[in-house]
Amino acid sequence: MRINSLKEDRKPLLMIIPMIDIIFFLLVFFMMSMLTMVTQKTIALNLPKATIAKVDTTKTVPVSITEDGRLFLEQNLVSEEELARRLVSLKTENEKLTVVLRGDEKTDYGTVVGVMDVIRRTGIERVSIATEGRR
Helix, strand or coil: CCCCCCCCCCCCCCCHHHHHHHHHHHHHHHHHHHHHHCCCCCCCCCCCEECCCCCCHHHEEEEEECCCCCEEECCEEECHHHHHHHHHHHHHHCCCCEEEEEECCCCCHHHHHHHHHHHHHCCCCEEEECCEECC
16 A cells, blocks of 8 residues: 655746746836937937927937037037038938927027028928927
8 A cells, every 4th residue: 555645746847937027027128228328419408398299310410509509410519601511411411301409498599590590591391399398
């Protein structure tokens, strides 16, 4: 006669579902953290608040205006004449070029309009104004 033992002889199970959950969590975490690293490097400004609209960033060039009226194309300090020359050369490379105008919220309105006029004279039709979302 055989005596049943209290100890069962079962093989250990490898629970793979929790491991898959952790892998997906890490994947999402790293994807979201990479989004912050991909943003364009530009001059730090206090942008005005507005409702946010999406812009196709693959064909954009940032033009920044500081509070004291200095102009930056990408991260380079430029004059209005140099801005016009460089935008014309960029437009010849990419016909669907979009200029993202980033003006500090304390920038004089006349300065912003003047820069927009320079951009329009280069033949660029797509101009976006960068803002921060309202909270």
